[in-house]
Amino acid sequence: MNFPRDWRKAGQSLALTAALTGEMRPDVDPREVILELLALNDGLRxxxxxxxxxxxxxxxFETAADALLRRITTDHSGIA
Structure with a gap:
């Protein structure tokens, strides 16, 4: 198992699904979202x-992820 690659792949799939279902703003690149989350996680750790x-x-992490979700979702919803 290649942990970084597998997480990146899974995250990209989730982000792409969010983009296709209209949950994520159309101007947001799903690949950039997962890279931002991975960088946040790696940097914080x-x-x-x-x-x-x-x-x-x-x-x-929750505070930063919440801010990211509010920035990229179509309804500006966060984690909570």
């Missing part, structure tokens, strides 16, 4: 490893 006492990883 790298920072958390260096200073776990300073970073609430789940909360920071």
């Amino acid at each position: 790298s920072q958390w490893v260096l200073a776990p006492e300073l970073i609430d990883l789940p909360q920071v």
Whole structure:
């Protein structure tokens, strides 16, 4: 199993489905969305490893992912 490739592939499939069903704005590239989420995840984990006492990883990721969803969805809905 190639973890990064598999997650990227699965994420692209989900993002493409959201685009095709009209949940994602038509001007948003599904591939860029998954790359942004992967970069967010990798960057946050790298920072958390260096200073776990300073970073609430789940909360920071959820807040950033919520902002991304609000930016790309047609109804501007987020996670909550």
